[in-house]
Structures are given as C-alpha cells and as structure tokens.
Amino acid sequence: MKKIHIIGGGLAGPEAALQAASLGCQVILSEMRPLRSTEAHQTSDFAELVCSNSLKSESENSAPWLLKQEMRRANSFLLQAADATSVPAGHALAVDRALFSERVAALIVQHPNIEVRREEITHLNENDPNTITILASGPLTSSPLAQELQRLTGTEQLAFYDSISPIVDAATIDMDKVYFAARWDKGTADYINCPFTKPEYEAFIDALAAAEKIQHKSWEQIPTAEHPATDVSSRPERSEVERPASGPVTATTKPPQYFEGCLPIEEIARRGRDTLRFGPMKPAGLTDPKTGRWPYACVQLRQETLRADSYNLVGFQNSLKYGEQARILRMIPGLENATFLRYGQVHRNTYIHAPSLLTETLQLKQHLSILIAGQLSGVEGYTESIASGLLAGRYAAALARGEQPTPAPRLTANGSLTHYITHAETKHFQPANITFDLLVPLEEDLRKKIRDKKERHRIQCERALEAWDTWLNDSRL
Structure with missing residues (x-):
C-alpha cells in the first residue's frame, strides 16, 4: 500500500490524516509552523481557527446542517472535536478555539498510523510512485510551495482578501x-x-x-503584468499588521x-x-x-x-x-x-482555479497522485474545509490501495460543493460556502406542487442523506 503525505495542519489536513489513518493507511502529516508562521496564525497548533469560532448553523434542514450531518455519518473527527468543545451560540455550532485545537492535536499525536513532521515543504514530487500527496496548506500557503504548485499546474493562482x-x-x-x-x-x-x-x-x-x-502592501496585491510583486518571505518579521502574507509570488499586482x-x-x-x-x-x-x-x-x-x-x-x-x-x-x-x-x-488568501485543475475526486487532472483539499481548493468556511479534508482523506485511502475513488454523489451537500468548485463558470470563479443554490433542485413538477421553501429544503436534505448513506456503504471505505 502506498503511503499518504499530507501537507498542512489547519482544518482539512488533520481531518484528511485522521480519515486515511483510520482506514489503515500510513500517513505523514507535515506542518511548517512553528518553524515558519503566517501573518494570520497566532499559534503552531493543529486546527487553529483564525477568523471566527463558528462552524455555522445547526438549524435542522439548513444547508450547513446538512453538510455537518453528512460529515457526522462519515465519522468526521474534527466535527466530533467541535461537538465536544462547543460553546453556547444559539442555533449555531461554535467552539472554544483552544480546547478544540487541543482535542484535535491529541487525536493526531495518539494515532499509531500518523507521523507528524514539523517542516516546511517546498517541493512536490509528482512522479513518486509510492506516495499519494494531499496539499492542504491553506489560503496562506508559503511562497515556495505556492510557486511549486504553479509549476505543476501551469496556471496562476487567484487571490481574494479574507478577514x-x-x-x-x-x-x-x-x-x-x-x-x-x-x-x-x-x-x-x-x-x-x-x-x-x-x-x-x-x-x-x-x-x-x-x-x-x-x-x-505590494505583497498583498493580486498579480498583473504592470506591477511586479517582490518576494518578502525572507525579510525579518514585522508587526502583525505589516507582516507579509505567504501567498504565491508571481509577476505582478492589481487592486x-x-x-x-x-x-x-x-x-x-x-x-x-x-x-x-x-x-x-x-x-x-x-x-x-x-x-x-x-x-x-x-x-x-x-x-x-x-x-x-x-x-x-x-x-x-x-x-x-x-x-x-x-x-x-x-x-x-x-x-x-x-x-x-x-x-x-x-x-x-489564495486558492487554485479548481474548475480547470481538479477532478471530482479532488485530484489534479495532470497529476492524479496529488489531491488539493481545504480552502486552497476553492471551498470557503471552516465546515467546508473540514468536509473537503474528509473527502480527500477517503479518496487518498482508495488510491493508496490501488483503487479508483468514487466521487461523493451530486445529490449530497458534499458532492454539490465539490461539483461547484470543479464545474463552476471559469471566468468569474470565487470560493463558495455550502448553500441550497449549489444542491440539485427539486424536479419542476415537485417545485410547483410544494410552495413552502422549508418543505422543499426538507425534501432536499432527506434525499441527500439517503444518497450519502448509500455512497458510504458502496464505497467500501
């Protein structure tokens, strides 16, 4: 069986590692912090929640609820950690950040099939016949690794500002x-x-x-032909506000x-x-x-x-x-x-142009032994990133066994989110949260018959969970 190398200790990486390891695969999890940090992270902890502490709505038959329900049925390790460290947040799932990270770290360190390496990865070996790689280095991927990804894909990464x-x-x-x-x-x-x-x-x-x-600053701008960007990754650290983001350093910038x-x-x-x-x-x-x-x-x-x-x-x-x-x-x-x-x-934040680069099983079309997961793939949000890692870990486990993974069904929330990032209109592609707009709509005659939106959503959730359960059983993972 091939080994699985996962790069990135944020949300998608640890979930992918735990999924693959629980399926009997030998996993190496590489994280560059604390050897090298980013301008947004404050710790070197696994699964650090940088922005808010909310994993969105738990209201029954909402789109975020559906995504989480599918993840729970697939034994999402990070979602279990979130449930165990939740704080009061009305109808949302919010967590105590520190306790959440501690719990995820314990799961990783204690797993016999996971080896943790604190190292910065700057090279991807797309021709290694013995390794399946999951790149889950996040939207603040270091400049050398981002440039390496650009070498493999032959395309510029896009960028947006996150908060x-x-x-x-x-x-x-x-x-x-x-x-x-x-x-x-x-x-x-x-x-x-x-x-x-x-x-x-x-x-x-x-x-x-x-x-x-x-x-x-110039290092924050999006590349264009008129304004060259400079690599500041080797300069001394500045204050948190002025320190440069670790995005890809390519030729140029725009507003x-x-x-x-x-x-x-x-x-x-x-x-x-x-x-x-x-x-x-x-x-x-x-x-x-x-x-x-x-x-x-x-x-x-x-x-x-x-x-x-x-x-x-x-x-x-x-x-x-x-x-x-x-x-x-x-x-x-x-x-x-x-x-x-x-x-x-x-x-x-940076992310790849998934519609032109990724298959529905999150593999690079030109390098099938390399998968992209988390925000780098074009999903947006904590829950969505964990879900992406869950799928990538399961897909990588199948590949490690010499099998071709089956994509999550289009009817499901997980399948619909992946379908969006891999089939979106390419000219104006932006990251996506899970919404009902991404799911397969009800048939026209059923939509006409059922006027109540909540009832339509209930039916969509019901058939999504049924399709998800069937996929879990048939995937033999």
Whole structure:
C-alpha cells in the first residue's frame, strides 16, 4: 500500500490524516509552523481557527446542517472535536478555539498510523510512485510551495482578501447597555446584542468613513503584468499588521479583490449608509427587552470560550489601523470602555482555479497522485474545509490501495460543493460556502406542487442523506 503525505495542519489536513489513518493507511502529516508562521496564525497548533469560532448553523434542514450531518455519518473527527468543545451560540455550532485545537492535536499525536513532521515543504514530487500527496496548506500557503504548485499546474493562482473579527474582553462590556437574545428567538439567547439608536448609528458610519485604513502592501496585491510583486518571505518579521502574507509570488499586482461573502465593514459602509444595517448590523428579530422593539441597528457578540470570558464581534472584520479600531469600536453601545484582546484584520488568501485543475475526486487532472483539499481548493468556511479534508482523506485511502475513488454523489451537500468548485463558470470563479443554490433542485413538477421553501429544503436534505448513506456503504471505505 502506498503511503499518504499530507501537507498542512489547519482544518482539512488533520481531518484528511485522521480519515486515511483510520482506514489503515500510513500517513505523514507535515506542518511548517512553528518553524515558519503566517501573518494570520497566532499559534503552531493543529486546527487553529483564525477568523471566527463558528462552524455555522445547526438549524435542522439548513444547508450547513446538512453538510455537518453528512460529515457526522462519515465519522468526521474534527466535527466530533467541535461537538465536544462547543460553546453556547444559539442555533449555531461554535467552539472554544483552544480546547478544540487541543482535542484535535491529541487525536493526531495518539494515532499509531500518523507521523507528524514539523517542516516546511517546498517541493512536490509528482512522479513518486509510492506516495499519494494531499496539499492542504491553506489560503496562506508559503511562497515556495505556492510557486511549486504553479509549476505543476501551469496556471496562476487567484487571490481574494479574507478577514479576522475583533475579540473583546467580556469583563469590560457594559452589561447595562446590552442584552442577550438570539435572532427571532431561534435557539437559546446566547448572543450579546449592542443596540444602536439612529443618531448613534449615523455617528458610527461617519467615523467609519473617515477612519484611517491600512494600506495594502505590494505583497498583498493580486498579480498583473504592470506591477511586479517582490518576494518578502525572507525579510525579518514585522508587526502583525505589516507582516507579509505567504501567498504565491508571481509577476505582478492589481487592486484588492475582496471575497463578497466576507467583506470588511468599511467596504460594506462605502457601498451605502444603510448597507451595514442590512448586513452584519441587521437588527431584525432582535427585540430589545427595554423597548419591546427592534433597535435601529445592532452589533452581535458571540461567545469565544467555555468560560465566557471573551466575545467576538460577529461580521466585524476590517482593515482599519489598530488605533482607529480602538476609537471607533468603542462607539458601539456597551463597548465604551472595552478592552480588545484582538483587533480585526484583513489578509490575502489564495486558492487554485479548481474548475480547470481538479477532478471530482479532488485530484489534479495532470497529476492524479496529488489531491488539493481545504480552502486552497476553492471551498470557503471552516465546515467546508473540514468536509473537503474528509473527502480527500477517503479518496487518498482508495488510491493508496490501488483503487479508483468514487466521487461523493451530486445529490449530497458534499458532492454539490465539490461539483461547484470543479464545474463552476471559469471566468468569474470565487470560493463558495455550502448553500441550497449549489444542491440539485427539486424536479419542476415537485417545485410547483410544494410552495413552502422549508418543505422543499426538507425534501432536499432527506434525499441527500439517503444518497450519502448509500455512497458510504458502496464505497467500501
């Protein structure tokens, strides 16, 4: 049996390693941290959650719920760790980041079929007949490895900007000005809500518009023919804000290309004064017990740890200078005297052009012994990255045994997500979260017969889980 070499200790890599190892394969898991870090990571831990601590909705018959249900039925090790380290988050699955990473690390270190190597990989041997490789190095893949991937694919990687939300010390929140509630009373009231009046919101928007932003450096730009990028990976480390991202260093640059699903708040505000009120500051369904009405706008805080000693500002990623963040975020009602344990950040992420490069079993079309998993493949989100790793680990296990893996069924959430990244329209390809838009729609006559959207989604979930169970049984993994 061939060995499996997995590169990357984020979310997809550990899940792939545990899947393949549990199926009897010998696995080498390489992670470059702490020998070399990135501008976004704060630790060298496996499965570090860089942005938020949420793995999205657990509401029955929602698309994120369906994806997780499929993963649970396939024995997802990271999802088990998430369930075991969950913190109150209404109808969402959120985790204590540190405990989650500790639990994943224990699973990896204790597994007899996994060898951990702390090393930076800069070369991929596509002709090694004894090894199946899974590249799960993430959106902050180091420059040498990204250049190596470009050598294999012959195409430029794309790029977008991803984000990190601020975290506040719970003890410094003025609880007299805020209230606990879940939107539309769905789930338990686990979110702290900071209500705005119209004058408070208008002042906040004005301050945001005038705030000084971090200027994106040349290493953060997307390559173009007019503006050469320089390799800064060997320069001394700078501050967290100014340290360069470890993306591919190719020829040139153009203005920032934001990922529309994770825009910084100042970019949202730039698109209209009320845009934030219909986005991350949406007050709908958040009745203030003091007034009996929805506030004009609202910022939600989500619990970070089991001790509830810190909260993150939901959807409040930004690229403001730290001093500006300290000033403007304290304009949020209840946070006037807040201590911020971490400020927001926006950083460059890279991903391959999956529609032209990947098969439905996540193999490079030109190098079938190399698989791509996680955000590098074009999926977006924690749960989606873990799901991608789960599939890659199972596919690699089949290849290691000399078998051709069978793709996850198109009817399923996992299959639909993979189908999107491998069949998307190539000109405007962007990473995707799991949504019902990606799933196979009901037949036209059934759609006409069933008008209720929730009932249609229930039927889609039911048939997806049936197809998933059949695939699990037939795949012999």
